Amino acid sequence: METSTHAKVGHEKGFEDALQRLRGKNVNISEEADEIRDYTATLQRLSEARLLDLFQRRYAHSLIVGVGLMVLQQFGGVNAIAFYASAIFVSAGFSSSVGTIAMVVVQIPMTTLGVLLMDKSGRRPLLL
Numbered sequence: 001m002e003t004s005t006h007a008k009v010g011h012e013k014g015f016e017d018a019l020q021r022l023r024g025k026n027v028n029i030s031e032e033a034d035e036i037r038d039y040t041a042t043l044q045r046l047s048e049a050r051l052l053d054l055f056q057r058r059y060a061h062s063l064i065v066g067v068g069l070m071v072l073q074q075f076g077g078v079n080a081i082a083f084y085a086s087a088i089f090v091s092a093g094f095s096s097s098v099g100t101i102a103m104v105v106v107q108i109p110m111t112t113l114g115v116l117l118m119d120k121s122g123r124r125p126l127l128l
Helices: 002-009 012-023 030-047 051-055 057-075 078-083 085-091 096-121 123-127
Strands: none
Touching (some): 012 030, 078 085, 085 096
16 A cells, blocks of 8 residues: 555655565566556546536436436336335235245346346347
């Protein structure tokens, strides 16, 4: 951690000294030092992004797909069924624990099947 802290703050000499001590006196650290500098520069550029940058035109498609999938998931009704499962099964004449267990017994294989089918067909075509 000491090396990245020195590189981040801009203490080039202290950063290289710490890296040399870490790797040993006779080890060439120039390539690793360049990698660390590039990495810290990239992190600094990424940390400068703001929330409003998300709403640029180039991100519109990804944003619509991501938020759209979340919204469409809510219209599926699975959350409502899961939330009211015990009440639904009690009103149907079953005990709440038996109903909840029955729902889980059906839900786990169906979720597994869905994941396997999604992986087989590919996530990208399904999203497109």
